[in-house]
Amino acid sequence: MRIILYLGKGGVGKTTVAAATALRSAQLGYKTLVVSTDIAHSLADSFDVALGAEPTPVAENLFAQEINVLAEIREHWGEMQGYVGSMLRRQGMSKAMAEEMAIIPGMEEVVSLLHINRQAQAGHYDRVIVDAAPTGETIRLLTVPESFQWYVGRMTGLGDVTLRMAGGLLRRMMPDKDPLTGLNNLVAGVKELQKVLIDPQITSYRVVLNPEKMVVKEGARAVTYLSLFGYPVDGVVVNRVLPGVESDGQGEAWVAEPSQDPYLHRLQEIQARYLGEIERDFYPLPILRSGWFDVEMVGVARLDELAARLFGERDPGEVMFVGQTQTVVEEGNDFVLSLPLPHVELDKVKLKKRGDELYVTIGNFKRELLLPAVLAQREASGAVFVNGTLKVRFPPSTVPT
Ligand SMILES: Nc1ncnc2c1ncn2[C@@H]1O[C@H](COP(=O)(O)OP(=O)(O)OP(=O)(O)O)[C@@H](O)[C@H]1O
Numbered sequence: 184m185r186i187i188l189y190l191g192k193g194g195v196g197k198t199t200v201a202a203a204t205a206l207r208s209a210q211l212g213y214k215t216l217v218v219s220t221d222i223a224h225s226l227a228d229s230f231d232v233a234l235g236a237e238p239t240p241v242a243e244n245l246f247a248q249e250i251n252v253l254a255e256i257r258e259h260w261g262e263m264q265g266y267v268g269s270m271l272r273r274q275g276m277s278k279a280m281a282e283e284m285a286i287i288p289g290m291e292e293v294v295s296l297l298h299i300n301r302q303a304q305a306g307h308y309d310r311v312i313v314d315a316a317p318t319g320e321t322i323r324l325l326t327v328p329e330s331f332q333w334y335v336g337r338m339t340g341l342g343d344v345t346l347r348m349a350g351g352l353l354r355r356m357m358p359d360k361d362p363l364t365g366l367n368n369l370v371a372g373v374k375e376l377q378k379v380l381i382d383p384q385i386t387s388y389r390v391v392l393n394p395e396k397m398v399v400k401e402g403a404r405a406v407t408y409l410s411l412f413g414y415p416v417d418g419v420v421v422n423r424v425l426p427g428v429e430s431d432g433q434g435e436a437w438v439a440e441p442s443q444d445p446y447l448h449r450l451q452e453i454q455a456r457y458l459g460e461i462e463r464d465f466y467p468l469p470i471l472r473s474g475w476f477d478v479e480m481v482g483v484a485r486l487d488e489l490a491a492r493l494f495g496e497r498d499p500g501e502v503m504f505v506g507q508t509q510t511v512v513e514e515g516n517d518f519v520l521s522l523p524l525p526h527v528e529l530d531k532v533k534l535k536k537r538g539d540e541l542y543v544t545i546g547n548f549k550r551e552l553l554l555p556a557v558l559a560q561r562e563a564s565g566a567v568f569v570n571g572t573l574k575v576r577f578p579p580s581t582v583p584t
């Protein structure tokens with residue numbers, strides 16, 4: 184089975200690209216399910232059909248679904264939280280503490296992920312394409328299984344009271360199981376899920392971008408975090424590129440056919456700038472690209488056109504890239520950030536850091552990097568470029584006197 188999850192800033196084309204991917208995958212003969220986890224569903228609009236909480240056939244081999252377990256769980260869990268909270272307070276716990284302990288963070292997300300995974304297995308789908316919510320929420324969704332396990336460990340330590348209370352909800356979710364078994368099963372399910380989500384042969388994350396500043400920044404941040412948590416990113420989709428904007432695929436982009444309209448020409452120039460930046464900053468991830476259509480990309484025929492632009496003859500379900508885009512390892516007290524870079528002339532590496540942004544200049548090659556929080560707090564002491572990989576060293580920050 185393959186799971187492909189599209190993420191990116193609001194409005195960049197995640198739903199449309201997910202729908203096109205699913206369509207092409209189904210056309211190639213794979214039984215495909217496309218699922219939307221965004222509460223503001225638009226998958227139905229994309230296919231121009233009505234969809235529900237159960238997989239609905241939309242074309243040969245293709246099923247689509249808008250999950251709504253979120254709302255359901257929130258409802259039951261909200262009730263549960265109230266009970267657990269007041270119970271803990273009666274046991275003498277402070278209000279703030281009791282309230283905090285009563286919340287299992289990300290319960291809804293865990294359940295919806297489990298739901299997708301279970302369904303994928305049970306429905307014998309070859310491929311599951313996930314149309315995710317905008318970036319921030321999706322990253323949170325993905326980090327939830329870990330914090331969830333941590334929390335449950337803490338809760339189990341609390342003893343019977345909480346467990347008995349949690350039992351009510353768990354019984355509803357998993358009838359004929361006693362609460363403890365239920366909870367243990369849930370934890371086991373989450374562990375399994377985590378394995379699936381980080382297995383590059385099963386799951387791939389693709390970031391959808393448009394060539395514009397804020398979208399690119401958010402996308403870069405997403406890749407940083409996904410890499411850090413070990414979630415396999417296998418490509419970048421650059422959607423809505425204006426006609427006349429070209430690139431060499433290696434970081435040089437230009438306006439090949441300037442528009443007669445000065446307004447459009449300026450937009451072309453902006454896009455060329457960010458298209459080049461995308462090719463440099465997201466290296467070595469493969470880039471799939473589509474132009475900006477002058478029609479609404481809704482319905483099977485349009486999605487088919489988009490799939491042709493994005494994938495050509497390629498199978499969108501193939502694993503497009505395997506490997507680390509960036510890693511952070513501890514060496515003594517230092518952190519070392521490793522980053523593969525395209526073939527650049529060996530030259531002096533210049534670093535400039537501003538907040539969580541690091542600007543790397545090697546000769547006339549420039550790359551902007553968004554640093555994870557642990558590194559943003561430190562200063563880079565130097566960098567070396569060996570065997571196609573840039574290594575930047577971050578010693579512990581010295582406390583200002
Ligand atoms: N390549 C394209 N050319 C023209 N229109 C496009 C293209 N890609 C997407 N669109 C249109 O842009 C709009 C936004 O796309 P879509 O809903 O897929 O974005 P999204 O990232 O899922 O948004 P949200 O974050 O709100 O879920 C839609 O009207 C869609 O039809």
Ligand SMILES: [Mg+2]
Nearest residue numbers: 197198221225
């Ligand atoms: Mg969407």
